[in-house]
Amino acid sequence: MRLLVLVVLLFLPGPASAAAWMQKQGTWQVITSAIFTDARHSFGDGGRAGSSTLFQRGLLQTDTQYGLDDRLTLFLRTETANVHVHDISARIGTVSSAFEGGVRYHLGDDVLTGYDVASVEVMGRTAGAFNFSVSANDQAGGEAGGVRLLYGAPFRVGERDGFLNAELGWRWQSRPRPDETVLDLTAGVWLNPVTMVMLQNFNVISGDAMQPYVRYRSHKLQASCVWRWSKRLSLQAGGYFSPAGANALQESGLILSLWTNF
Numbered sequence: 212m213r214l215l216v217l218v219v220l221l222f223l224p225g226p227a228s229a230a231a232w233m234q235k236q237g238t239w240q241v242i243t244s245a246i247f248t249d250a251r252h253s254f255g256d257g258g259r260a261g262s263s264t265l266f267q268r269g270l271l272q273t274d275t276q277y278g279l280d281d282r283l284t285l286f287l288r289t290e291t292a293n294v295h296v297h298d299i300s301a302r303i304g305t306v307s308s309a310f311e312g313g314v315r316y317h318l319g320d321d322v323l324t325g326y327d328v329a330s331v332e333v334m335g336r337t338a339g340a341f342n343f344s345v346s347a348n349d350q351a352g353g354e355a356g357g358v359r360l361l362y363g364a365p366f367r368v369g370e371r372d373g374f375l376n377a378e379l380g381w382r383w384q385s386r387p388r389p390d391e392t393v394l395d396l397t398a399g400v401w402l403n404p405v406t407m408v409m410l411q412n413f414n415v416i417s418g419d420a421m422q423p424y425v426r427y428r429s430h431k432l433q434a435s436c437v438w439r440w441s442k443r444l445s446l447q448a449g450g451y452f453s454p455a456g457a458n459a460l461q462e463s464g465l466i467l468s469l470w471t472n473f
Contacts, residue, residue: 221335230376230397231330231363233317234278241471244447246270248464254456265297268341282317286334294341307339307352313363327364332380333357343388353385359393373400389420389427399437407437409449419423427458435466445470 234240250266269292276286290309313334322329336355343355359380366373376397383390392415396466399409411433418428435449447468453461 231328231361231378233281233315233328233330234284236278236280238278239418239471239473240274240276242274242468243471244272244274244468246272246468248462253460256451256458264341264399264460265295266462267285269293282304284315285313286315287312290338290342292339292341305341307341309336309338309342311336311338322362325362327362330361332359332361343384346355353388355382355384355388357382357393368400371400371402373398375424375439380459387421387424389417389424390426391418392416398408405439407439409433409435409437409447411451413437425458428456429453429459430449430455431462435464437470443472 214349246269248266248268249271250264252263253260256295271291273289274286275288278284288309288311290311292307292309294307295304311331311334315330315332318329318331320326320328334357336357337353338355339352342352357380358380361376361378363376366375374397376395378393378395380393381390382393387418394414394416395414396412397409398411399407401407413431413433416428417424417426418422431451431453433449433451435447437445437447439445447466447470450463450465452463453459
């Protein structure tokens with residue numbers, strides 16, 4: 212099981228953030244992702260069907276982590292979004308960018324069971340209009356800050372090793388954007404020493420909103436596979452969709468990521 216924890220440290224993904232485990236002291240992990248999103252409809256207020264739209268986004272994202280010591284991991288994310296939107300009110304084609312940085316602090320091991328871990332994460336972010344979590348609300352860029360509690364635990368399915376990672380956070384955003392509650396869940400199972408499958412659930416629920424925004428919620432499911440090429444390189448490929456939401460896009464898309472450890 213200790214070997215499993217090391218494997219999770221090296222290869223757990225970070226589409227929404229990092230994971231509960233610390234990056235080993237003096238080591239780096241860089242995850243470079245290309246994410247393609249398409250939406251033709253939206254969820255209206257209360258989850259009802261919303262208006263038709265055409266939303267397409269290509270997102271180039273780089274997540275970098277560095278283990279400062281056994282209790283602190285530093286992280287930096289950069290994003291560039293190339294977006295095309297066509298709805299009843301406007302046709303938009305634009306490129307926007309985002310920068311995010313923060314620190315993850317190790318709270319403790321063996322919290323609820325053997326080899327599990329808990330940590331807390333603090334981040335700050337400046338982003339363009341289309342780099343926020345809910346793409347339908349594209350009126351303005353701005354800043355955000357957040358705190359997130361993370362919990363990770365290994366498990367076994369027969370002879371196969373697996374892990375769970377749960378993250379609950381609060382995100383403060385510059386007005387007029389509303390603040391957000393975030394819940395992310397990840398489960399992964401190693402099918403063999405070089406292949407892992409993952410299921411992930413990303414959830415965002417806004418607080419009270421002011422014009423031009425309204426309250427919203429977004430729920431996404433993602434499935435992917437990771438192939439470990441070597442000790443330093445792995446490839447992740449998968450897809451995602453939005454099964455439910457309110458005042459948010461009905462998104463679907465593909466993700467391709469290269470994980471580098473050194």
